[in-house]
Amino acid sequence: MSAVLQIEGLEAGYVRDLPILRQVNLTLKQGSLTTIIGPNGAGKSTLIKAIAGIVPISAGRVVLNGRDITGIRPDEMAPLGLAYVPQTDNIFRTLTIAQNLALVLRRLPDRAARLRELLDTFPPLAEKLDDRAGALSGGQRQMLAVAMALATRPTVMLMDEPSAGLSPKIAAEVLDLTRSLTATGVSILLVEQNVKQALRVADHCYILAEGRNRLDGPADQILSDPEVAAIYLGGRRVGAA
Ligand SMILES: Nc1ncnc2c1ncn2[C@@H]1O[C@H](COP(=O)(O)OP(=O)(O)OP(=O)(O)O)[C@@H](O)[C@H]1O
Numbered sequence: 001m002s003a004v005l006q007i008e009g010l011e012a013g014y015v016r017d018l019p020i021l022r023q024v025n026l027t028l029k030q031g032s033l034t035t036i037i038g039p040n041g042a043g044k045s046t047l048i049k050a051i052a053g054i055v056p057i058s059a060g061r062v063v064l065n066g067r068d069i070t071g072i073r074p075d076e077m078a079p080l081g082l083a084y085v086p087q088t089d090n091i092f093r094t095l096t097i098a099q100n101l102a103l104v105l106r107r108l109p110d111r112a113a114r115l116r117e118l119l120d121t122f123p124p125l126a127e128k129l130d131d132r133a134g135a136l137s138g139g140q141r142q143m144l145a146v147a148m149a150l151a152t153r154p155t156v157m158l159m160d161e162p163s164a165g166l167s168p169k170i171a172a173e174v175l176d177l178t179r180s181l182t183a184t185g186v187s188i189l190l191v192e193q194n195v196k197q198a199l200r201v202a203d204h205c206y207i208l209a210e211g212r213n214r215l216d217g218p219a220d221q222i223l224s225d226p227e228v229a230a231i232y233l234g235g236r237r238v239g240a241a
């Protein structure tokens with residue numbers, strides 16, 4: 001499988017000369033679901049935001065489909081095939097579902113056809129087109145945010161904690177939905193706090209700690225790693241001081 005997104009030696013942060021990310025490397029393979037986990041403050045959201053051009057990059061490269069997109073502007077993302085679903089404020093609550101979708105579809109020549117495809121993919125949204133997005137359940141709100149990100153047919157979708165604030169059952173449903181999207185050809189980089197659920201649906205996992213690569217491997221191997229289990233899955237700590 002070829003790489004659709006490559007992060008090479010990335011340094012990025014909010015304040016000049018104070019990098020949060022240090023020498024971060026990551027590869028997202030075509031059609032895969034790769035998850036990034038790690039403790040609070042590890043730099044997971046910063047990494048996603050640096051890829052999306054929201055946090056300044058001081059060193060390293062971001063390569064999307066073989067093209068250097070380091071420090072991309074947000075308005076350049078969609079035409080290049082990159083989509084970003086932020087953790088919060090990812091929909092317009094006071095607008096209806098139809099209006100939210102119309103906003104992201106407005107530049108597409110085939111927007112009516114694309115809208116029908118999206119509503120076929122996410123039937124609960126089709127039933128509520130004229131409802132205000134703020135009135136949706138938490139799971140449906142994430143569904144709308146994902147539908148909006150997919151509107152422009154991205155090749156790579158970045159998602160920051162789509163399961164945050166949801167009940168365990170709905171969180172599992174949102175992650176199942178995320179998994180199912182890879183069958184449509186989109187490759188997904190997923191930040192998650194919900195480590196067990198993320199590893200259940202992911203192909204590959206990267207662990208970040210203190211802004212650096214800590215460990216990575218196939219999700220099933222990470223799931224059975226005793227140290228990972230001890231630290232991230234609430235198991236007994238092996239060999240802890
Ligand atoms: N807007 C900001 N300005 C300055 N520093 C920030 C900003 N946002 C985050 N940071 C700092 O960057 C570091 C990494 O934060 P980040 O949000 O990337 O972590 P995270 O791994 O996503 O954590 P969480 O699991 O809590 O979401 C933290 O030390 C944080 O305090």
Ligand SMILES: [Mg+2]
Nearest residue numbers: 044045046160
């Ligand atoms: Mg975060």
